[in-house]
Amino acid sequence: MRIATFNINGMNARLPALLQWLDETKPDVVCLQELKTPHEKFPEEALKDAGYGAIWHGQKSWNGVAILARGTQPVEMGRGLPGDPEDVQSRYIECMVDGVMICCLYLPNGNPAPGPKFDYKLKWFDRLIARGTELIGKKEPVVMAGDYNVMPTDIDVYKPERWLTDALFRPETRAAFHKLLEQGWTDAIRHLHPDEVIYTFWDYFRDAFGRNAGLRIDHFLLNAPAARRLLAAEVDREVRGREKPSDHAPVWIELK
DNA sequence: ATGACTGATGGAATCAGA
Numbered sequence: 001m002r003i004a005t006f007n008i009n010g011m012n013a014r015l016p017a018l019l020q021w022l023d024e025t026k027p028d029v030v031c032l033q034e035l036k037t038p039h040e041k042f043p044e045e046a047l048k049d050a051g052y053g054a055i056w057h058g059q060k061s062w063n064g065v066a067i068l069a070r071g072t073q074p075v076e077m078g079r080g081l082p083g084d085p086e087d088v089q090s091r092y093i094e095c096m097v098d099g100v101m102i103c104c105l106y107l108p109n110g111n112p113a114p115g116p117k118f119d120y121k122l123k124w125f126d127r128l129i130a131r132g133t134e135l136i137g138k139k140e141p142v143v144m145a146g147d148y149n150v151m152p153t154d155i156d157v158y159k160p161e162r163w164l165t166d167a168l169f170r171p172e173t174r175a176a177f178h179k180l181l182e183q184g185w186t187d188a189i190r191h192l193h194p195d196e197v198i199y200t201f202w203d204y205f206r207d208a209f210g211r212n213a214g215l216r217i218d219h220f221l222l223n224a225p226a227a228r229r230l231l232a233a234e235v236d237r238e239v240r241g242r243e244k245p246s247d248h249a250p251v252w253i254e255l256k
Numbered sequence: 257a258t259g260a261c262t263g264a265t266g267g268a269a270t271c272a273g274a
Contacts, residue, residue: 009273010263034273036264061264062272109274149274168274203274204261215274247262247273 001100001255003029004236005145005218007201007248011035011064014246015043021239022050027252028070029097031104031145032056035064035090042066055079059090065104065146069097077101083127091124100226100255101138103131105146110167118167121149125176129183132221136183141226141255144185147248148219150177152187155197156216168217185221188233188253200235201248209240218251229256 004027008014011032022030030052035042039058047054053073056066057080067074074095081092091106105128110121135142151169154160163169181187189198199214208214222230232254240249 013263034263109272111272111274163274166274201274206260208261217274244262 001029001098002027002252003031003100003102003143003145003220003255004250004252005031005033005104005147005220006250007033007106007147007218007246009034009036009246009248011037011042011066013244015046017239017242017244017246019046019050021236021250022052025236025252026070029074029100029102030068031102032066032068033064033104033106033147035059035066036062037064055093055095057090057093063090063106065090065093065106067093067095067102067104072097074102081105081124081127081131083130084123087124099140101135101140101142103135103142103144103146105144105148107147107149109149110173113165113167113170118170121167122172122176125173125180129176129180132180132183132185136185136223138223139225141229142223143226143253144221145219147217148177149217150174151215151217152177152190152219155195156199158199158213158215168215180221184224186227186230188220188222188227188230189216189235189251191227191230192233198235200251202240204247218248220251220253226255230254231256
């Protein structure tokens, strides 16, 4: 089973590029973030024509997450991250596909930091850590995939010294990510490529992709049953170099 | 230190992204 995560930065702006990539690579499951579209404008029919069932949690203008499954309908297990009934942002959805639990998440950016947006990021992280506690020990494979908006270590940033005060790299943010990992999650990309410089995002500014001034912020965290099945973890880097790209590239894992 | 680029909204200019 191949599972991908892709922050598409606008579902409808990216639809042609998304359909092309689906046709080329045919992932079994796709977690999407930053749909930037209300529920009713999600292109359900176009995805069905491409062979994918979908569940999604839309929101006007910002955020929004979806899970696609090839040849089947994902069985939704929940939407909205538990722990704050006041939180109206669409950033989390869970489902089952062929016995694998898939969690699709879009963690808040948190800039500027410090400030209310950074506080929201850290609180959201606490809720994700609480959800992680509930999921880590499951007997079935669990995959938490998405845009975490965290570079876990120095190797994940093109110039770490420039990012020390940024919400994506501040010590509090990295500490929260490591607290989640310490529950027993495996960072799939880093597990299979321990020393390699691998990025998943390149800014639109200043020819960041051309200079390879990137960040690794899209991650797959696997519980032990999922990690035992891990065969491959890669970034479809060339997608970022195409016409009208997202600022993120798709990332994917293969499970036995 | 600043600004550069893109998408959504709404129909210009602003917010948000990371």
